[in-house]
Amino acid sequence: MMYRSKAPLRIGLAGGGTDVSPYADLYHGAVLNxxxxxxxxxxxxxxxxxxIELYAADRxxxxxxxxxxxxxxxxxxxxLKGVYNRIVKDFTHxxxxxxxxxxxxxxxxxxxxTxxxxxxxxxxAFAEWLKLPLGEYDIARLAYEIERHDLGMAGGRQDQYAATFGGVNFMxxxxxxxxxxNPLRIRQHYLDELENNLLxxxxxTSRLSSIIIEEQKRNVMQKNTASIEAMHQLKExxxxxxxxxxxxxxxEIGEILDFGFQHKRRMASGISNPQLDEIYETAKKAGATGGKISGAGGGGFMILYCPGNTRYRVMEALKPFGGSFHKYQFVQQGLTTWSI
Structure with a gap:
């Protein structure tokens, strides 16, 4: 027998960073992804x-x-080792x-x-194999605890829940x-238009998100007024x-993204840099009305909102930067498991 699973990656559309402690504990956070x-x-x-054999085929x-x-x-x-350790500890013994x-x-x-x-x-996959009685909240919470508590990896709380639940969610x-x-019931043609316009x-480039997140956490603990106010604005x-x-x-989504882009840069110093700022400004001059750096910031993917047919001008304008555009669709299904 083979026990398989797949879970979708996510883009954060708004509120990113407010799911990180201690901000979420002190002020309550809100994210839309x-x-x-x-x-x-x-x-x-x-x-x-x-x-035991562990194989990360992509790496x-x-x-x-x-x-x-x-x-x-x-x-x-x-x-991989962290999940195995916890499965044995909590379930199989x-x-x-x-x-x-x-x-x-x-x-x-x-x-x-990722x-x-x-x-x-x-x-x-382990739940499918061992027939573990875990619901969506159980799986997301367990994944969160493995990554944040057992492995000590810095980060927020949205990713595990997005991957488990799937769809468009206000968390x-x-x-x-x-x-x-809170799953959102959005009309399909609204999603189709968003998908068409959002590059x-x-x-x-890539970045080590833990460095940015640790600075963000320090800013809250040290009561950095500018950083905390920026997080309040991102929650809004x-x-x-x-x-x-x-x-x-x-x-309106482009303008809302631009609003967030300006405030997120005040949360921690590594969220943007001159290269990312130049990419963003070039995209706006070509017709994009807003965008954001995905995740903690510092590199990786960006999303850019391009109304009308401006997406083609934006794609052409960004060619000199050496990046790449990726096709995608929004998916409603979260974690899926099966046996063969």
Missing amino acids: ATLSLFAYASIEPLHESH GQHLSLSCVAEHPVDGELQL QPLSFRLTTYVDAPPGSGLG SSTLVVAIVG EFYADEKVIV LYHTA QAILMKEALLKGRID
């Missing part, structure tokens, strides 16, 4: 021999491990023997939630790591974005 036709995949094949990394209950999570493939193969449609550091989505996919974040996911552009941006999508005021 949407999942894309780019996925993280996981496949588990049980083995009769007493050993060409392979590990053969002994069949024990816990493996150190330093070094290569720590996400004894070692497992298997081959785990993973693949992600976007590179690490892309800003599309790490968290991969963790969700791996948890889903709320509270103290004690409480998350509420997904890879800047040919999420509300504005929700209203525009639900009411079909699609061409």
Whole structure:
């Protein structure tokens, strides 16, 4: 038997960063995101021999491990080892023997939630194999705890829930790591127009999101007024974005994105840089009305809103920067698991 899963990557449309503690604990956060036709995949094949094989096919990394209950999570493939350790600790209470193969449609550091989505996919594959009684909130919370608590990786809370639930969601974040996911019922032709006008552009750079997130956290703890006020504005941006999508005021989205872009740069120093600013300004001169750097910032993907038929002028204007545009569709389905 083979036990498989896939979970969608996401773009954050508004409110990004307000899902990170301690801001979310002190002030409550709000994010609006949407999942894309780019996925993280996981496949588990049980083995009769007493050993473990881990293979990240997209990165060409392979590990053969002994069949024990816990493996150190330093070094290569720590996400894969971290999920295994937690599954054994919480559910099986004894070692497992298997081959785990993973693949992600976007590179690490892309800003599309790749790490968290991969963790969700791996948890889903184990849940399919072991018939674990886990609902959507359970899987998202478990993935969050593995990444943030067990592995100590800095980040927010939105990615695990987006990957698990799928679709367009308005998410709320509270103290004690409480998350509420509100799925939005958006008319299909509104989504079609958004999909047509919203370009997904890879800047040919990557970034280490943990550095940006740690600075953002310090700014809140040190009561940096400018940074905290910027986060308040981004939370307001999420509300504005929700209203525009639900009411079909699609061409307002560029302005709402631009509003967020200006405020997000005040959250932490590494969110933008001269190269990203130049890309953004070039896109606006060519007809884009707004956009944002996906994820924590610093590099990876950008989204650019191009009303009418300006998308073609924007694509031409950005050619000299050496990046690439990626086709996508919005998807409603979140984590999916199956057996063969």
